[in-house]
Amino acid sequence: MRDDLLDKLLASKKYRDICPDTVRRVWAECVGKYKKPKDVDRAAREALHGITAAFMTGEESLQLARDMHAWHCDKTDIGLERMLSRHASTRERLPLSDTDALYGRLFEITGRPRSVLDLACGINPLYLGARGVNTVGVDISGSAVEAVNRFGQVYGMPVRAVCADLLSPGAIPGVEYDVALLFKLLPLLERQRAASAMDVMRALNAKWLVASFPTRTLGGRNVGMAGHYSDWMSAHIPPGRSLADHFETSNELFYILKQDMR
Numbered sequence: 038m039r040d041d042l043l044d045k046l047l048a049s050k051k052y053r054d055i056c057p058d059t060v061r062r063v064w065a066e067c068v069g070k071y072k073k074p075k076d077v078d079r080a081a082r083e084a085l086h087g088i089t090a091a092f093m094t095g096e097e098s099l100q101l102a103r104d105m106h107a108w109h110c111d112k113t114d115i116g117l118e119r120m121l122s123r124h125a126s127t128r129e130r131l132p133l134s135d136t137d138a139l140y141g142r143l144f145e146i147t148g149r150p151r152s153v154l155d156l157a158c159g160i161n162p163l164y165l166g167a168r169g170v171n172t173v174g175v176d177i178s179g180s181a182v183e184a185v186n187r188f189g190q191v192y193g194m195p196v197r198a199v200c201a202d203l204l205s206p207g208a209i210p211g212v213e214y215d216v217a218l219l220f221k222l223l224p225l226l227e228r229q230r231a232a233s234a235m236d237v238m239r240a241l242n243a244k245w246l247v248a249s250f251p252t253r254t255l256g257g258r259n260v261g262m263a264g265h266y267s268d269w270m271s272a273h274i275p276p277g278r279s280l281a282d283h284f285e286t287s288n289e290l291f292y293i294l295k296q297d298m299r
């Protein structure tokens with residue numbers, strides 16, 4: 038298969054922000070399905086378009102960099118809320134009092150973690166870092182990873198992130214974490230590769246897994262997603278884990294899974 042088409046895809050403005058491993062993985066999957074280079078190229082672009090929905094636009098990334106600088110001067114909750122509003126997923130958990138209440142509820146069960154692994158993190162580590170929780174994030178979005186690393190390296194918060202594709206070998210850190218977050222991730226993984234959500238959950242070395250699912254469409258409609266995802270999660274508790282709790286907020290469903298005693 039022609040490598041120049043893959044090189045063009047890797048360099049294209051639209052996909053430059055995505056982890057190159059993701060572009061190569063999707064390309065390889067399409068090479069397995071199509072014979073003609075132009076069909077591979079079209080299918081790869083379609084698949085990448087589906088994976089990289091605009092959770093944070095280029096303009097929002099720029100605003101976030103400015104917000105972060107402003108927040109660093111006075112460290113107000115208003116400034117933190119402004120930062121979190123720059124990404125669709127953290128925005129959906131605002132106002133900040135709701136995000137605080139959510140983590141209060143989660144940490145009541147897990148205990149306040151000494152270390153968090155945040156998978157497909159978006160900019161969620163900014164909240165955790167601002168609240169003093171040591172967090173390592175993983176995401177395929179270069180701009181989200183860069184924002185988290187700037188928060189850690191330039192502004193001294195206890196966070197860092199790695200640009201990696203959870204469906205590529207070696208992306209999941211082997212070291213043990215107290216809590217692993219999989220917020221709004223499992224349905225995305227299943228869409229990218231069938232049965233991969235269970236593989237990722239099984240590979241995690243963490244005492245607690247917290248998975249979440251959206252219960253409303255991006256337009257805010259309630260189309261029965263809560264029932265669908267709660268059935269899915271009940272059928273996909275990974276071996277060696279038990280359900281500790283589950284609850285629903287106004288637009289998200291949470292499952293907390295505990296590691297069984299060994």
Ligand SMILES: C[S@@+](CC[C@H](N)C(=O)[O-])C[C@H]1O[C@@H](n2cnc3c(N)ncnc32)[C@H](O)[C@@H]1O
Pocket residue numbers: 088092126127156157158159160161175176177178181201202203204219220221222225229
């Ligand atoms: C719905 S957002 C959730 C962000 C964050 N977990 C939150 O809830 O605030 C999904 C995130 O998954 C990331 N993502 C999608 N596929 C991924 C993959 N294969 N590996 C790593 N990250 C991925 C996207 O870049 C995006 O930031």
